[in-house]
């Protein structure tokens with residue numbers, strides 16, 4: 504004889520038997536089975552379950568046009584990164600991906616190679632250059648390299664209440680050799696938004712809210728999968744404890760001091776530099792292929 508809880512789980516799953524859409528049916532069957540398993544595992548008291556419902560309610564109430572607290576919950580539970588991994592299986596030789604994050608803005612201004620995306624921002628000057636290639640080693644001319652980063656205080660342009668125009672974000676096109684370059688400033692590490700219920704959960708579990716410093720890249724070239732990734736300075740704090748689990752070892756890079764008197768395009772001194780070469784997956788190949 505089945506226990507009452509096993510009979511209940513089966514009964515709930517059977518209640519979805521008439522679902523026409525096979526994907527929806529599979530999702531709900533798995534959801535009920537895992538959710539019931541979770542509840543059996545922790546055996547919450549009614550008060551604990553009410554507290555959980557209250558937590559989820561407060562997460563919903565914290566959401567508005569400018570804030571997505573459910574996405575933040577997904578981020579700090581590692582689910583956003585898990586979905587990124589499942590949808591962009593690492594392939595040998597191709598650059599690893601990370602999640603897009605909440606601060607991407609489409610149609611950033613297109614700038615010529617060598618432009619300064621930091622303009623008048625204070626901070627340690629940084630020269631970034633690199634290449635975009637296909638898996639077979641072919642350098643890709645005309646690829647669009649979309650970059651965005653926070654400032655030296657850890658804020659993205661869109662986080663400022665008086666935000667008017669894009670800062671520290673731009674799009675570049677690779678040249679005939681598949682290369683791009685721009686000037687910027689060193690990004691800072693920064694906390695994810697911790698003033699709501701997700702922040703309370705982090706505090707209650709003695710977790711810090713910080714992400715290590717990084718520069719976001721989105722790279723598109725015809726016949727290739729779009730690459731969304733981030734590059735992390737090797738000397739940033741929080742590399743081993745990113746609040747959203749986005750760091751991959753292959754994406755950590757040295758940002759060394761540039762030799763005095765040799766800044767590209769007669770750029771400012773002192774300066775640091777990043778050189779990073781990206782490899783895009785050819786479109787249409789099987790995700791697991793070696």
Ligand code: BEZ
Pocket residue numbers: 578583602603604605606714747749
């Ligand atoms: C970011 O802000 O960089 C970010 C946040 C959550 C997930 C991924 C990226």
Ligand code: FE
Pocket residue numbers: 604606717719
């Ligand atoms: Fe970011």
